[in-house]
Amino acid sequence: MEELQKQIESLQTALAAEKEKSQTAKQDADEAREEVKKREASAKPNAVYISPGRRLEVFHGRPTKPTDPNVQDWVADVRAQLELRLLTPKAAAAFVKENLAGYARKEINGRGKEVGEDAEKILAVLLRVFGDGNTLPQLQQRFFSYKQMPQQDLLSCSLELVSLYDNIVSLDGAYSACRESSLKSRMAEAVVDENLKRELRRLNIESPKLAFFELRDRAVNWLGTTTDRCTREATVKTVSAETNVLELLKKQTAQIEAQQTQINKLQDQLINGRGQMPVRRYQPSNARQDRRCYVCDQPGHFKRDCPQRVRRSSNANKFNPLNERSPSS
Numbered sequence: 155m156e157e158l159q160k161q162i163e164s165l166q167t168a169l170a171a172e173k174e175k176s177q178t179a180k181q182d183a184d185e186a187r188e189e190v191k192k193r194e195a196s197a198k199p200n201a202v203y204i205s206p207g208r209r210l211e212v213f214h215g216r217p218t219k220p221t222d223p224n225v226q227d228w229v230a231d232v233r234a235q236l237e238l239r240l241l242t243p244k245a246a247a248a249f250v251k252e253n254l255a256g257y258a259r260k261e262i263n264g265r266g267k268e269v270g271e272d273a274e275k276i277l278a279v280l281l282r283v284f285g286d287g288n289t290l291p292q293l294q295q296r297f298f299s300y301k302q303m304p305q306q307d308l309l310s311c312s313l314e315l316v317s318l319y320d321n322i323v324s325l326d327g328a329y330s331a332c333r334e335s336s337l338k339s340r341m342a343e344a345v346v347d348e349n350l351k352r353e354l355r356r357l358n359i360e361s362p363k364l365a366f367f368e369l370r371d372r373a374v375n376w377l378g379t380t381t382d383r384c385t386r387e388a389t390v391k392t393v394s395a396e397t398n399v400l401e402l403l404k405k406q407t408a409q410i411e412a413q414q415t416q417i418n419k420l421q422d423q424l425i426n427g428r429g430q431m432p433v434r435r436y437q438p439s440n441a442r443q444d445r446r447c448y449v450c451d452q453p454g455h456f457k458r459d460c461p462q463r464v465r466r467s468s469n470a471n472k473f474n475p476l477n478e479r480s481p482s483s
Contacts, residue, residue, distance in 0.1 A: 210235055214256035215284050225284040226321065229277050236273065246273040258284065281324050290325045293318060297336075302346045308377060312370045315340055337366040341373075350377060 213228045236246050250273050269275045297318040302311040323330045342354035446453050449460040
């Protein structure tokens with residue numbers, strides 16, 4: 155009996171302990187619920203973005219007016235609308251076809267259900283038919299051979315690279331996986347400045363996780379403002395152009411003087427060889443004080459006062475047979 159009494163007492167003690175534990179757990183749960191309610195009451199509601207429902211322009215085909223969208227911009231707008239609307243595949247295809255008209259709608263309707271029920275296939279066909287006519291290999295060749303133009307700033311160069319690569323991705327979505335690395339590596343080779351080119355190569359090696367636009371922003375900050383750079387380049391080009399003009403004028407003047415010297419030598423050779431009257435040589439405008447005689451080519455007197463002219467005329471009259479009188483006369 156005593157052992158039985160001890161067992162009952164031990165069971166009663168254990169039961170009291172379990173009751174105490176259950177009450178403690180219940181109190182903890184109640185406190186936790188109250189804390190959650192307080193936090194929910196004090197928490198601010200999450201902001202939810204609601205699309206304003208911008209009207210999408212109807213795409214007819216190739217642009218005929220300046221206000222008509224090209225196929226690349228229109229496809230980008232359509233994809234943005236599809237992401238916001240969260241439509242099913244069939245509803246997305248119907249949404250795309252609803253915003254087609256003219257030749258674009260005829261093109262999609264003529265390709266049957268295989269294309270007409272898939273939004274991505276519809277967009278791919280529109281890009282291929284109504285795009286700029288470049289195939290995937292042509293776009294790749296343009297992208298990997300693109301170079302910064304002489305008067306093109308770094309911002310325009312980077313955006314042109316982005317446009318080319320996005321056109322590649324639109325034709326083959328597999329290239330989207332390596333978009334950042336391809337743009338960064340091409341940017342490092344496309345710039346004209348050699349120092350900037352080395353800096354971009356170093357950043358691509360040391361910071362492979364750096365985004366393309368972060369790389370571009372660092373390059374822009376490294377080069378300075380575009381206006382200052384263009385002004386410096388224009389000043390240098392103007393000075394170099396003026397220097398080139400002056401050098402060209404000097405060379406032309408030297409060539410003219412050399413040619414005139416050669417002409418004078420040839421004239422002297424002709425006069426000495428044939429005994430003809432000296433030909434008047436070309437004299438610069440600033441040498442009027444050194445005028446020479448047309449007959450003997452000597453300075454100090456004019457043709458009317460030339461002694462050789464008087465001598466020649468007297469000799470000519472002396473030996474002229476017409477000056478002798480006939481015997482009959």
